Amino acid sequence: MRVCNTATLLPLLWLCAVLSLSACGPSKPEPTPTVTHHTKPEQITPTVLLEKPVDQTTDTPEKITIAILLPLSGPESVTGKALLKSATMALFDAYDPRLILLPIDTKADVETAARAAQQAVDAGASVILGPLLSANVRAAGAIAVSHGIPLVGFSNDSSAAAPGQFIMGFMPESEVKRVVDYARKLGRRNFAALIPDGRYGNKVNVAYGEAVSDSGGSVVAIESYPRVAAALFDPVKRLANYDNRKNARLAEIRYLKSLGDDVTDELASALEKNETLGDLPYDTVLLPEGGALLQTLAPLLPFYEIDPNKIKLLGTGLWNDPDLLREPPLQGAIFAAPQPEAPTAFMKRYRETYEATPPRIATLAYDAVSLVALMAREDANTVQELRFSQASFTRINGFAGVDGLFRFLPDGTVERMLSVLEINSKGFVVADPAPSGFPQFGYALRQ
Template sequence: MFAVFKSARKGINLVFLLFSAVIVAACQAPTMRSGPTINTSNPVPVALLIPGESASAGDNIIARSLENAARLAIADLDGVQIDLRVYNTAGQADRAAAVARTAVDDGAKIIIGPLYGQSANAAGVALSGTNVNILAFSNQPSIAGGNVFVLGNTFENTADRIVSYATQRGLRDVMIVHGADNVSEAAGRDALLRSASNYGANVTGVSSFEMSQQGVINAVPAIARDAQSSGAQAILFASGTEGALPLLTQLLPENGVSPSTTQFIGLTRWDIPSATLALPGVQNGWFALPDPSLSSAYASRYQASFGEAPHPISGLAYDGIAAIGALVRGGNSNALTKSALTQSSGFAGVNGAFRLLPDGTNQRGLAIAQIQQNQVIVIDPAPRSFSGSGF
């Protein structure tokens, strides 16, 4: 069984940004329908679907954080009025579908949430004939499309960032390592394979292991031999810190694959929990993360407003409100149509630049960080717009 580190709260840097600058104005007048007509002179009815009233204490904590973040975003809007209506889904797909229909019956012009992929899919099906778009908190591309957009950072987005960065620095021969018979690890593997193809990386091998401690121990010698014999310059790990990554990065160096000579690169964040940063095997490793300065400013603002640290995904609720506010500020009655939501210039959120794509997925600006002496060092900053590098 893998060891699971307890999450440690990071110290909050009390640096406040001017949050009105976080929200960018809509730059393109939409020309296509696929969304309700709104009166931008009046408060815009927005439904927020959160997993409140759940049997899970964790769901209720997330629900509170998402609602707080949405209200914080509304307070930061300049010249835009949002009529926020909150609906609890209890983390259940059937209830999410029911309250989504209720929200539209109540006059909602757009929906932010729900949290889980199944719930978002159910809500999307329930509203398929209503012309109302959904900005879900999920990061699953499989549920995106039609009237459903996902706000969560996807494996595809992270894979593109890390693979493009690696190839730009001459690391074109890469090996992919993932857990077998696991949906998340398989999705990560596939995202890395697609990104390797898109950015001209040569995949020297794809190795897997059984999802258990003994499975990793048994597989590592062969993985190490494959890495050495194939000439891989980098190893791309689909596993995260909550799973096999700590053991993989411990055992591979013991079997002759050193992170000082073979670049270790993660598809997931290696700074959560912070205890991971002290592991010898992750030193020199690369991973992608949202703009740290913006994330820190948001955490500081949230802490000051609500007396507690925000849940890591709460910024998605803020981003949803920020995008809506930016579009409504333009004064167009079709501000919430699909073509408006997918404007190429995107939006600026609390974790950096992001934009929604016509297929329902998204792109988010990410920084590349390296672990050096147990600390996170940004080696390539996150882009602040879609006109520069990093996408």
């Protein structure tokens, strides 16, 4: 097992750091499995990615090159380098001397990504992991698939997927469906949403409508907004029907006071303590936003009389951010994400190894390399073309990785078994655990 690199692929200092990790690490990892599957699936059993190392007593002259295309320079380089470090962790955990990890820089550029894919083909790669961005995945995938080499990208954009060109990212469509289904289980029926402009917002909007309709609920209000903090006020105000409700309150106060008796005067005084009058026509609001913009958006809801104590707030995987735990309006809100225990343990191990905090998606690179390592060790007598075939990637029972159970569908998209997490000031609480096994046909095929 080794990391193959050249001076043209990575800056010299960073290359030295990777090689230093290889030289200073233990000669063999501890035998305790890094990834385990603790619960028995109800219907079909997923394959655990890193259950045991390859048998070191076997003569294994075959070399398997895993090309990993990442933005190691340019605007996305911090994320790209973190993903490469995560992939290197998986390579050491697999402890398979046949595996060679070949990093190639895409610079987060479409044309460079295509050239990187061709470079991987020329280097004899058996499988290509990455790139990160959807446009890069499409460009690299066209090269890889044309040469019969499977590609597993780290994008979450379903439009970047195709047969033999898989994506591993957390697809917002799956997250929306999971959290909507659970909200309906809680008895929520009427749904509203604040949707950001852009490609991500458009995908969420379509998925939300389908999920609510499929579950028997109704979408009664949707407002969109540009992703600029100063532009958030009016969309929230419109969703709250704030002006009409405020005017209704003022009209009611005037009417009660015109009656001129003590009882109605007391009612009018009570109304004066409120901002608005009347209930909203929905009991649930989706906020598919994250980071600083969500921290600006969330407080506007109670400001415009959308009460989080009465109206359930839903989110997507963008909420999987510890910084949101301190936001009062989000307390009790829910979103879909992998079971947190294994990813949390992985993040801790990454921090201890590299003395840095990884991006949440670092687990994707770890699981991708682990997946290839699994396929490499399953049958040493199988030729590589069959070992990394479409059928190998799309097995119906799927795989168990750091982020839980997942499987690739024939169209290249990924299906994941997600939990529903609730935001609590002390941490993310599992409101509904991830299913322990895939249903026979799964969410995507059922639709």
